[in-house]
Every structure is written in C-alpha cells, then in structure tokens.
Amino acid sequence: xxxxxxxxxxxxxxxxxxxxxxxxxxxxxxxxxxxxxxxxxxxxxxxxxxxxxxxxxxxxxxxxxxxxxxxxxxxxxxxxxxxxxxxxxxxxxxxxxxxxxxxxxxxxxxxxxxxxxxxxxxxxxxxxxxxxxxxxxxxxxxxxxxxxxxxxxxxxxxxxxxxxxxxxxxxxxxxxxxxxxxxxx
Numbered sequence: 001x002x003x004x005x006x007x008x009x010x011x012x013x014x015x016x017x018x019x020x021x022x023x024x025x026x027x028x029x030x031x032x033x034x035x036x037x038x039x040x041x042x043x044x045x046x047x048x049x050x051x052x053x054x055x056x057x058x059x060x061x062x063x064x065x066x067x068x069x070x071x072x073x074x075x076x077x078x079x080x081x082x083x084x085x086x087x088x089x090x091x092x093x094x095x096x097x098x099x100x101x102x103x104x105x106x107x108x109x110x111x112x113x114x115x116x117x118x119x120x121x122x123x124x125x126x127x128x129x130x131x132x133x134x135x136x137x138x139x140x141x142x143x144x145x146x147x148x149x150x151x152x153x154x155x156x157x158x159x160x161x162x163x164x165x166x167x168x169x170x171x172x173x174x175x176x177x178x179x180x181x182x183x184x185x
Contacts, residue, residue: 019162054114060106067103075089101145
C-alpha cells in the first residue's frame with residue numbers, strides 16, 4: 001500500500017492556505033511552544049527554587065506561568081478574525097512578554113548568584129544537576145520569546161509575502177464546454 005503523494009501535497013496546500021488567511025498564527029504557535037517548553041520543564045525550575053530559595057524566586061516562577069497564560073489570551077484577542085488589530089490587547093501582550101523575559105533574566109541571575117557565591121556555593125553537578133538544566137531552560141525560553149516578539153513585529157512584512165504564494169489548483173479540462181447541450185429534448 002503506497003502512500004498517495006498528491007494527498008500529502010494537498011495537505012500542505014491546505015495548511016498554506018490557512019496560513020495565508022491567518023498569518024498571525026505563526027507567532028502564536030511560537031508563543032504556545034514557549035509556554036509548553038517552560039511548563040514541561042517546570043519540575044526542574046521548582047526544584048531549583050526549593051534548593052536555592054533566593055529572594056522572589058517563587059514569585060518570578062509564578063509570574064512566568066501567569067504571564068504566559070495571559071499573554072496567549074491577549075494575543076488571541078489582538079488579532080480578531082476579519083477585523084483590524086486590537087491595539088490595546090497587542091500592547092498588553094507585548095508588555096507581558098517583556099515581563100516574561102525580565103522574570104527569566106531575574107531568575108537566571110538568582111541561579112548565577114547561588115552558583116558563584118563565596119559561602120555555601122551550590123554545585124550544579126551530580127544530584128543538583130537540575131540547577132544547570134533549569135538555567136538552560138530559562139535561556140532557551142528567553143530566546144523563544146524573543147523569536148515570538150520578532151515574528152509579531154515582522155508580521156506586516158511577511159503577511160504580503162505569504163499572500164503572493166500561489167495556492168491554486170490546476171484542474172484538467174473536461175473537453176469543450178460549448179459542446180454540452182443543456183436544452184431539454
């Protein structure tokens with residue numbers, strides 16, 4: 001049983017048509033990926049918070065989850081279907097994403113302080129390997145958020161470029177249309 005290559009091509013064409021209609025889905029997918037990446041690695045970050053217990057680490061962890069969820073909701077409300085961009089929601093979403101980046105930088109600074117302090121230094125190897133993993137998760141999360149912000153800012157640039165992509169289907173003709181007699185006999 002061979003796979004139908006035209007079916008795969010048709011699937012790709014349909015996804016491209018959907019992106020042409022709603023190109024704002026591209027940054028939304030990036031922000032959703034950032035949320036899922038942080039959420040799936042939350043155990044390592046929580047363990048790091050419990051081990052280091054620096055000032056406001058738990059609060060920044062909570063703020064990151066809260067702002068991630070709310071920024072997704074604001075993004076969905078920023079680009080309503082067949083309407084103009086809702087600018088207050090877009091600005092609120094941008095503020096929340098900048099807050100997310102700040103929380104990641106602050107939390108990463110607390111980890112760096114705990115790893116480099118003179119007394120009671122934490123070793124990020126062995127049983128405390130989750131500390132190094134949490135620091136890596138924060139760095140990757142920041143870069144995903146920056147990519148999402150860049151894609152949101154560049155949306156007016158690549159939206160017309162997506163519209164120029166030809167997604168028409170070439171239909172074979174069924175002969176001479178003038179030869180068909182539709183009159184009743």
